[in-house]
Amino acid sequence: MSVTHPLLKILKVNILELYTEERDILDYNLNLAPFCRRLEDIFTLGLKTGNNWFVKPGYWSWISKLPRLKNPTFDQTVYFVKDCQKTLTVEGKGRLLIRAALVKKNLDVVVKLLKDDRLLCETWYDESSIIGNEILSEILVSLLVQLKTITFDLNLKNASYLDTTWDIPVYKQYEFVPCESLGIHFQEIDGHMIVLSVDKGSVAAEDGKVKPGDVLDEMFGESLKGVKKGKVQEVFQTYKGIPVYAAFIKACECNGNVFRPLKHILRELGIDPLNNNERRCEEIDEINIDDKAPHAILEDEETETTPVHGPDGSASYKVTYIGQCTLGVDGRVERIEDGVIQVLESKDRINEPVTIAMSETGIVVTSEKDKKEILNHSYTEVSACGRRTDYIQHFSYIAGETSCNLSKDFVCHVFHAPTRDMTKVILCAIAQGFQRTHWFL
Template identity: 45%
Template sequence: MSVSDPLLKSLKRFVLEFRTTNIVVTDDNENLAKLCSVLEEIFQKGIKKSKFFDKSDFFWSWVAKLPSFSKERCNPILSMVIDTVKESKKVTLDLGRGRLFIRSALMKKVLTVPVQIIAKNRQLAREVYYENDSILGNEILAEILQSLLFELTEAHFQLRIHNASFLDRTWNLPIYKQYELVPCDNLGLHVQYINGFLLVKAVEPGSVGEENDKIHAGDVIDELHGEALRGNKMSAVHNILQRYKGLPVHIHVIKGYDSQGNLYKPIHHLIEDADIDIATADELLQVKKSTSNGYKKPPHTILNEEEAEEIPVHGSEGGASHEAHYLGYVSLGIDGRVVRIEDSVQGVLKNHTQRVPVRIELTEKEVLVIDIKDNKTLLQHAYTEISACGRRTDQLQHIAYIAGETSCSLAKKFNCYVFEMKTNEEARFALCAIAQGFERTHLLL
């Protein structure tokens, strides 16, 4: 057999590109999928169906057992990557698990480790690969592969490992978005489980789900509050929402269109299999075109960060304090919905006649607004009385919360109270602190 192989030549080209350009390789890189496909072919070439590895003809079958099969202590980072892939609910086939492993190993810079193990363990190599028709089963080619993969560890991969739900089908991954929406009882999304995926059939106008053109019919809801939804039942989704009731909604969405504005093929197949009248291909494309032409819906109340982060909004004793200016309030009658924050903030900003320096104290059970000048309490609301909180996307320093005269389920008179924070970031922290207060109060009662 020649000491060269076309797959290694292809790999070398990618290694040179990523090493010499010194770029951060993200999912948007046009050559990433090609690189991953070449790596998959290298690991697959000449593989046997071994009785020791469940007679599978996918390389993942032997990689998955390396921590227990290897005589030496397995690399702890490699073991972590393998365990993460095993536990993932987003891939169900060995094909998809192998692909998720390649992406994860590139991120963690351990893709060369299984090659090193099989190169040293010739018994394992003979068990897994045909020597004359493989790369990993051939000593010389395996050494060349090790050198190339070692060079590849110098490249910086920054991949969205969460974006894995379609790896069973393709290397061409979809647009993946991570949103943080305001606390609410109803996202306004009509969904259907089809082939294990939660497909959005329709989005209610004026709902939290529709705000700022984030979620459309044809999108797939991939995660809620960090929990994968693939293969789950609707009851599991309701249970997740109930557990995190009162907190900002952390949601991961697979978009129905690709970067060129065309329907993402795997989702197109879901739409064809689903009983959906509205979410047709033409309508989805029209949504994409309207948003790309600069069309925007009126701004609604959202926390406005597309990339969710873990934010420590409370101190060690569970409280938080923020200085702000209290601008006034608007009476809403019996309507305490989150959608009222948009017009309420605008109304107060247009007509407010006061600007009182205050300190917002967020305790375990209530929100206190204290006049800094004379140290008097201006407002006092238990979290059970607060129905919503948020801010406009075009007025990020101004926050508001809606509270009733008693607990939300019984209240008949709601007011929206508006504040101006020092910075956009402090406004975000304060909103998250109020939202977290909902959950703590429910646990304490």
């Protein structure tokens, strides 16, 4: 009686479909995703949970533990996946490993190395598995060896959505001329930089390269997935004066449909890539205009709405600057509490009438007496803002000497507003600055 398995039969059909195309297999080949899903089903079948019942097992977990130096080419593939900053989960790492191994033609090595280490194999797979079965695993290896005759020309940089899907988006890499700004407004959502609008006549708008709904994925070779606030501007400024190299995940697939993982996000943002509805900057300024920073909300205000910015996108208010205190390397929002008290109890209080203005890019504080600028912080330097519940007319923001993720010297600046309502409005204005212009190039 022959020994076989339904998944191996389907995999054989998948391979035949790829083989009969008689051309290189690209990311957008319709047979690629079903084939990769079948491979993942085989690698996942019979996978043990190990000692941790609360974590979903992943085949990358054991692949990353395979013996080194037995196959240098495969070792390089594993190191590449480990170092990739665009995949953060075991699912994403496993999928990238499969794609990279297809390109390098060494996917069969994965199963061979595990078969040679029976203890490792028995640790990770039970009797229901294909990989853990001596005969079925031999059949699998023979099928994987056949893949060496197929050329997979896959873009391994296109990996930022592998954590959630096997669907591969359209990936475009551009070289822009040296410029002061690209003219892109974008917002970080779920670790991805979503383009909200593109300024008309800007560098990014040339030839329709970048459109609302696209995702800024990489700049100057650095991944932007899940980066901290200010990292995008930091990278842009570091390479200022030379051509700008950036990569974008396009909102629309080759078939014209919206990339599935972006559908609900773009719907919530009011962006329809299919209609190419480039939203005006004034409309973008109104996104989340009523959202407050969590630490700026008092219990009795949770149902209120607070418009703060003027039609030009700016907001300014006359307040009193009380003073400042140093916080060292700790710029967390929790430091607002003791920072306010420390300034109020200090003998070095300033108590100077000022105008605090929230512009498109940052906070500027100007003396009412001589109109000189006292403070100027970009939103990339501001780590927190808020107030105490017992001093509701006082508010403060914490800023570092450079971008938040690099700063080692945070300072808490404390102000007093004429009314409780003004304090609330100012904090909301600062919070909206975070949402709108932390992400502008």
